[in-house]
Amino acid sequence: MTTSTTPEASAATPLFDLHALVVAVRRRRRIWCTLALLGLLAGAAVAVLLPPPPAAVTKVLVAHADDQPNDTGTLMRTDVALLGTTQIADKALRSLNSSEKPEDFMQDYRGTGLTNNLMQIDVTGDSDAEAVARAKALADTFVADHVQRMQKAAKTESKALADQRDRMRDELAQVNKEIGDRSPESDARASASIESLFARRAELNSRIADFDQRAEEARTGTPKVVAGTQIVDAPRAVRHSLPRSAATDAAIGFVLGLVLGLAAAAVGTVVADRPVLRRDIAANLGASVIAELPRRPGRRWQRRRTRAARERLTATLARTVRGSAEPVSLLELGSARSTSVLALDLARALAAEGPVTVIDGLPGQELAGRRPHPGDPAVVGGERAAALSPQERRLGVGSVAPGTAWTGLQDLGTRTVLVVRAGHGSTAWLHTVARQLADQLIAVIGVVLIDPDPRDRTDGTLWDGLPTALRGHNGRHARENVTGRTERPSWARVPDIDQEAR
Incomplete structure (x- = not known):
């Protein structure tokens, strides 16, 4: 991967992104809320257990x-x-x-x-x-x-x-x-x-x-x-009034805990360097964000909206799989459970046109250890993927988390949709994923963002510039020239390398 050092690129990339910092700190509200609550309880406990002397x-x-x-x-x-x-x-x-x-x-x-x-x-x-x-x-x-x-x-x-x-x-x-x-x-x-x-x-x-x-x-x-x-x-x-002293000490402890929590969250955000905005995730992976899903169903009045978004995403992925002449996989990063559910929904949608086999390449037991329901597609392990018939439609599910065996990802599919949880992977690891997928000649056709920030207004679509995984696309063009097969275009725009070079 190359990094542009032109004046335009330097001006477009701020030295310190305050928006990303605010979003990351807000996503870590569990930390500073916990510290604020601990400070509140500690202040009240000090007032009760350590009263001032006469x-x-x-x-x-x-x-x-x-x-x-x-x-x-x-x-x-x-x-x-x-x-x-x-x-x-x-x-x-x-x-x-x-x-x-x-x-x-x-x-x-x-x-x-x-x-x-x-x-x-x-x-x-x-x-x-x-x-x-x-x-x-x-x-x-x-x-x-x-x-x-x-x-x-x-x-x-x-x-x-x-x-x-x-x-x-x-x-x-x-x-x-x-x-x-x-x-x-x-x-x-x-x-x-x-x-x-x-x-x-x-x-x-x-x-x-x-x-x-x-x-x-x-x-x-x-x-x-x-x-x-x-x-x-x-x-x-x-x-001395005990209730007043407890209230005062609790307020002081709450403020101190809140300030300490916010400072810890801000420092942790800067040190960890984990992108949370769809703009940054798309830029680091070199693929556009095609959909967003919450990590949990949410409240009762939000479940219908979450279900509708999941159905739209399943229909979109089903059209993409049907229009692709190569096997497609779902690779997760920090969202194994959501990826498993999405893979089963997608397999059920494709089962109406013929048998579908889900190849489980996840390191855990998200798919293999589940209790099958009537009508669910067949699930096989990654080691049995080579024994499947070439005419049978397959859907691979794997992981690109640290410790991934990169050489086995091609068996899951040569085209993939990355299911990434916002704020899970660091910038360096997202670059590693893009580079490794390019080396394995696996094209990324889109990113599904899990647990996005609800106030994120950045654009996750890559409108201009060459894709990051250039080696993977060049390899695909060479393979298409040898086989004489022309790949059908998909909704995720991938510019023609030769035309860009001209």
């Missing part, structure tokens, strides 16, 4: 001395980080008289900044009472630690300002001593130095007053911080 919650209003309207939450993030320190955890455990390690206790609670000044503390415990006690101890410890830190900072700042003020007062006393009882008008020669001393005294008085005011503000700000930092929502146990 928990408590409290909210603390945190005031800061440096609060600003345009604060981006830096101060609150600092408070949350301080809550998660071993110092806070150790003090809380001491108030609870607990011997638990602070590092272990830190794993059982967390702080969340709701606003710039509001923090929520979530705590878990062995029981609701223990969780509430832990939450209260943490909140009280954090409030006390925060107030202590703010008071210490304010005290330190006030002391620093007072020390600076005292140094200014000492310097002012020295300046006043230098000035003494003199005035700027007392001595004309020393007027410049006296004026500088008076200016320096005025500056020192101003700065001392400023330091007094700032120290007073530092001392005044501490009570506001102390009064503003408090527990605004008392610790309380968090009530």
